[in-house]
Amino acid sequence: MGIPLILFFLLIGITSILLAWKKKVELLxxxxxxxxxxxxxxxxxxxxxxxxxxxxxxxxxxxxxxxxxxxxxxxxxxxxxxxxxxxxxxxxxxxxxxxxxRHSDWIEKVHDGSIVDYYTTGDEGAKLTYSTLVSLGLIFLAISGFYLWYYPKVIRRLKGN
Missing domain, CATH: 3.10.450 (Nuclear Transport Factor 2; Chain: A,)
Structure with a gap:
């Protein structure tokens, strides 16, 4: 599940950095x-x-x-x-x-997925779908990552090692 979402995670990560630094790198x-x-x-x-x-x-x-x-x-x-x-x-x-x-405005639209809505329908359908899928993907990766870290510890404890 993480492989198809990696593009979106990279996009969100890169645009997050740009938005955090928008005044320092003169995106406004x-x-x-x-x-x-x-x-x-x-x-x-x-x-x-x-x-x-x-x-x-x-x-x-x-x-x-x-x-x-x-x-x-x-x-x-x-x-x-x-x-x-x-x-x-x-x-x-x-x-x-x-x-x-205002470069930060279009970067923000890429970041939250509303850039698709901006150039197509004008409603928030793409933004809501994009944000929901990426958020669910992050939640899934966080829970599965915790499970993959914690479960081997439980197995070792049960085996007595």
Whole structure:
């Protein structure tokens, strides 16, 4: 059972390491701090509009997935549903600080199996199937490994050795 699952275990292991180190190996664009000292924040709807406009300029789908607001840095990261880009917007001036690719987002989708859903149906069927099979495989390997380690000790004890 372990042989067919080894590819998935390797995939999960490699992507786990990449996700743990994502900031150190720059799989995310670095967060840029605002240059504005004081002021009032622009509205989230304005941030969305700025992100959409920037994607239109680049010829990419502008459908926004979420906004990650960083009050301590004075910025917001606008991410998109159909690609792994982000637009960093100054929270005070509305200036576009950077546009970059969020490599950690696609690595996370590979890690949890949702990459199949992302490119096909959009539901969570592949993610749930993948996660369940891999988890059951790991549980089986853990229990069988313990059994293979412990059972010989029981046999030796019963034989009196």
């Amino acid at each position: 664009p670095p967060t840029i701090k605002t240059k504005v000292e004081n002021g009032s924040w622009i509205s989230p709807s304005e941030m969305v509009r700025i992100g959409e406009d920037e994607m239109r300029k680049l010829g990419r789908d502008p459908e926004v997935d979420r906004i990650d607001i960083r009050p301590d840095k004075g910025t917001a990261k606008v991410t998109f549903k159909t690609h792994f880009s982000e637009v960093q917007v100054d929270g005070y001036s509305g200036e576009v600080l950077s546009v970059g690719t």
